[in-house]
Amino acid sequence: MKKSNITGWKDVFSFTFIQTIKSKAFIISFLITLVLSLFSIPLLNMIKGGGNTEDSPSPIQKVYINNETSLGSIDFKELKDKDKFSHINLETMKGNYEEIAKRIEEKETDSIILTIDEDEAQYSLTFIKSSKGSLKESDLEALSNEVSKQFEIYKRTALGISDEQLNMINAKIDTLVNFADTNGKEIIKEDTSISGAEYGFIYGLLFVLMMITTFASSQIAYSIVTEKSTRVIEYLLTSVRPLAIIVGKVLAMLSTVVIQIVSMLVLVFISNKLTSSLSSGSGKSVLSQYLPENIFGNLTIFNIVLCLIVVILGMIFYAILAGLTGATVSKLEEISEGLKLFTFTNLIGVYIALASCIVLMEAGINGFIIFSFLFPLSSPFILPGAILIGKASLPIVAASIGLQIIFIILLFKFVAKVYETLILHNGNTIKIKELFKISKTA
Template sequence: MFMKKSNVTGWKDVFTFTLIQTLKSKAFVVSFVIFIILATVSMPVLSMIMNKDDAKVEDGTNPIQKVYINDKVTWSNGSFLPALNQENLKHIKFEALTEDYDTVVNRIEQEENTSVIVNIAETETTFQLDFIKASKGDVKESNVQTLSGALLEAFDAYRINQLGITPEQLSMIQANVSTSVTLADKTGNAVITEDTSISDSQYWFIYGILFVILMVNVMASSQIASSIVSDKSSKVLEYLLTSVKPLAIMIGKILAMLTAVILQFVATIVCVLISNTVTTKVFSTTGENMISEYLPTGIFDNVNPLNIILCIAVVILGMIFYATLAGLAGATASRIEEASESLTLFTFTNLIGAYIGMGAAGVLMASGTNGFVTFALLFPLSSPFLLPGAMFVGKVSVGLSILSIVFLVIFMILLFKFVAKVYETLILHNGSRIGLKELVKISKNV
């Protein structure tokens, strides 16, 4: 065994003590309350932002009452006067513009602000529909956009009818034309290549999970390092060392801080889900789940108990790995003022892993799975960031996930061997900050 059992005896007591003190601390309570408040109001705020222009009356009817058609298309002769069938638009009256244009514009601005003008013009290659509305009043930009979509469809149908095109001819004109390039081997047989690239929405889903894991990592690790430095400069460590080995102190603190931060984020996610459910029932007119609107279609098709277990295992192992690095970095400093400097190497390592994950996600979107993506999924610094999201979008096999876990475990064993050699010296050190070269020397001399 690379660690004697006596060296870790008492870690549970350190874990319990540190967790209770952390949960009771003012900084944790304040940050926890802030996270809960932000999570609770997130969905209602998002709903208001997304629907800020949808100022319609309660029955869903568009506030536009009349549309003046200023038809300048030569072959139309001003005969385009549509009748819309949409439930929220069928009340609108359409009238050809026969009065002076400026007179009608002024009347809409001053009195008739529920009316709009549609100017239909023809260029060499396109038809253009311009809408004029009052600068103030009930008619909002979103109302005009709704009308414009319906009018565009009606004008296209009118144009096709005027040209005398039959439905069969229209189907032929609008038929999709697709091309494909097929590679052949030496014998002339087609080589089938699978498209393993991901969509833009899938990329952002992977990026979102990566970002959350990075934030949890940074928060937990910085708290671990700060706690160890703080204890070294106080009487707490001296008290603990009378009954507990230094390595047990680090293990207890790492697990306690990770538990506190994970509890914080789990509570935040639960509040977001509750907020989403309430917002959907209260504010959504369609009843559609707000979160599902922004997630890629079929994102949960690859979710099964085995994948969930593998993802959780990778994330937890990765967090313990990074937290151990942070604890080691914190132990190299003796004063709070040196903590940020000690964390430089840890932060750099953390960012390397995150950036490799981001780069691999970009490669997945651009060209699909390749050697670099496989490396990022297996490399212990990047796999905790990339693998969970990639697995949810179906780009990681079970075998590759297990291999990634094996590599993480190997790296953790090597790291713990190193920590077991140097940590007792570090925790008792009370002088200038110990650098990387000195750490290596200490490990060789122990």
């Protein structure tokens, strides 16, 4: 690709960038994104029931204990030693069950009934609350966890089981299968699978990257088709080369997306800092409660830069492809037909990345995972998350970046051959076979 072929790209870049950031659609979506980013951590904390609820007094005021076992009297008085439950009135049920249940439903809505049942070799603890009161399932869950611990102690004491005997009964039995080579040397197989939290993190990041890439690339395609259908493209071609149009548009759209991503990240971290300082006296990060534990060990400047490089290269590739397919269309109503190649290619990358998420959780690193890390269509979606949880080595990342650059260069060379013909074309949508014919004759 000669330098003269992209003469005027700076003018296209400036024009597209300014028009994009001045458009109502961009301003509205950008403001919505900023607001969501700023309030994301407080909303997450609220949904998950975070804040000071862990140490604050339980809203439960009274517990009626309905003991129907042969273990003897159980009063759970040890609950009084916990600040969270020290105010709760613990009362052994003496009246009629139905009457007390009715009273709780209509009047004592901050009270509950704890029923302890015995059925052959097992015990069950049942908590009943009013359907009209303000008590939540999370309130009962906090109390039930502590009651269950206390009940285990009561049960052991009643059955005369010592701590040593209990430890022996509950002792974990591990079965270890070792493999050896022909020389009898042990083959150590490392577990490289990911946890459910890590899977959720990679999947969420993959979804966000897919949405950003698809949106940005589609905007480029729509812009090119709009200019072709309104004859604006003919005016542009009087001062710039055809290939400069797609180069300028890709870089302009990429710049706006990078601005959005950086703004989102900055506001999320600010939101996390403010929420953490307001919701906890210790200032413990709220975000750290919901992200995989090992992500903060890999959240270095170097790894963040690597992730950005992978994402940016992926966006450049898909944006060029969208611009190419958009140029095959002459009318806005035909754009869905023209974007089939881009959509199909994008879906291949996304589905490979989704499959690799599942394989990572079930089987760990294998040949398919390495392929998904290296394949330029899927690596922009799966590799950033893998880097941040420490599942992608530096050589793999370097090789992936190298392959992305090679694919971008090859795509650019192809675009350089056909783009001038495409941008001046007015008529039916150009098919893939026709694109290759044009490239051979160019």
